[in-house]
Amino acid sequence: MLMEDLSNDRPTFGKMGYGKIGHVLIRDYSLEVDPNYDFVFYFVGFRCMHYRRRCKIRAPCCNEVYDCRHCHNEATSMFRTIFDRHELVRHDVKQVICSVCDTEQPVARVCTNCGVNMGEYFCDKCKFYDDDIDKGQFHCDDCGICRIGGRENFFHCKKCGSCYSTTLRNNHLCVENSMRHHCPICYEVSSLLLYLFDSLKDTTVMKCGHTMHCECYYELIKREKYCCPICSKSIMDMSGTWKRIEEEIEATVMPDEYRYKKVWILCNDCNDTTEVYFHIIGQKCSHCASYNTRTIGPPVLPQ
Incomplete structure (x- = not known):
């Protein structure tokens, strides 16, 4: 025209x-x-x-x-x-x-x-x-790119290698270059496979320090998946859930052949290994009281 x-x-x-x-x-x-x-x-x-x-x-x-x-x-x-x-x-x-x-x-x-x-x-x-x-655009010299949201609302975490909300200052677990990978849920399935660092979508930092798209995080919660897909740690406060599991265990009597059976478990939340009584509903970590555990083989003693 x-x-x-x-x-x-x-x-x-x-x-x-x-x-x-x-x-x-x-x-x-x-x-x-x-x-x-x-x-x-x-x-x-x-x-x-x-x-x-x-x-x-x-x-x-x-x-x-x-x-x-x-x-x-x-x-x-x-x-x-x-x-x-x-x-x-x-x-x-x-x-x-x-x-x-x-x-x-x-x-x-x-x-x-x-x-x-x-x-x-x-x-x-x-x-x-x-x-x-x-949008509140600003340039971050450490990131090397422009961000949105207002400079006063963000700080650059040197170890994580990205700008985070000021609410996470001294309040998050650092994972080196945590934004320099794809979203573990969707892998930015579009015409491009983008790192979270470059993604135009909102990103959240979980308790474990790993990151994913906010929309993928909410979809994960919606589907009742409460563990990080990368490290398997709990991504939110699960104390209420652990209490309900404990009440269910107390109300469920195991058969005699399993009542005194013990197994070794690895806690996904604190990485501690303990020997506990087996229960079909779940095994509780003796260290942090989490039920986010998995059974493992017994430790091998040195010869």
């Missing part, structure tokens, strides 16, 4: 992607707009599914133009030949194309030709533009 801006003033945009314009000529039709009226600049685009911005990027890896790096990665991941599939490194982007005047230029906040602000939030390190500043 051919578009020509006939207003005297260059269009300016607020955080929602609106602009004030005078006249717009679209092919052979003339549309006059009150200069004081906030007109949604539909003709500029916002075709990108991921961000609202007024520029496209040229991918240095393949020299193609895309709306954003996620659009690039999703498109290239569908290539038939596996050798053609690749991901765009955000920091390598050098050129952008203004969506208002179609001018290609080095990465910058403002278009060098028409002067439009190409993104209310702009990061020159990540080459990132976004109009929706209500």
Whole structure:
């Protein structure tokens, strides 16, 4: 669609992607707009599914133009030949194309030709533009990427290698590079297999320090699965459940042949091994009182 801006003033945009314009000529039709009226600049685009911005990027890896790096990665991941599939490194982007005047230029906040602000939030390190500043974007130098949620609400955990909510400061179990792996439930089953570190979905940190998508965590709870799929530790306070199991055990009498049978167990929560009386409903850890246990062979004594 051919578009020509006939207003005297260059269009300016607020955080929602609106602009004030005078006249717009679209092919052979003339549309006059009150200069004081906030007109949604539909003709500029916002075709990108991921961000609202007024520029496209040229991918240095393949020299193609895309709306954003996620659009690039999703498109290239569908290539038939596996050798053609690749991901765009955000920091390598050098050129952008203004969506208002179609001018290609080095990465910058403002278009060098028409002067439009190409993104209310702009990061020159990540080459990132976004109009929706209500997300609270900020750049974390330790992560090396931009995050959302407001800088004041997050801290960077050096050992875990990622930004966490301030509610987890001194209140979580550190697992080295805990975000540098796929979600153990869904493996981000889409066009790309993304690490949690790069995922656009919300992520939660469990009691054991391992991480997964929030939606996968809630689905796990919904299906009454209360153990981490990686280390098998309890992912929530199970004291109420342990009490109910104990009451059920007390009400269930074992047959004589099993009443005094003992087994060795490994506690998934505290990693302690103990010898306890066998019960069909479950075995209680003598160390931490958890029923998240499994039977193991007896310890082998040194010869």
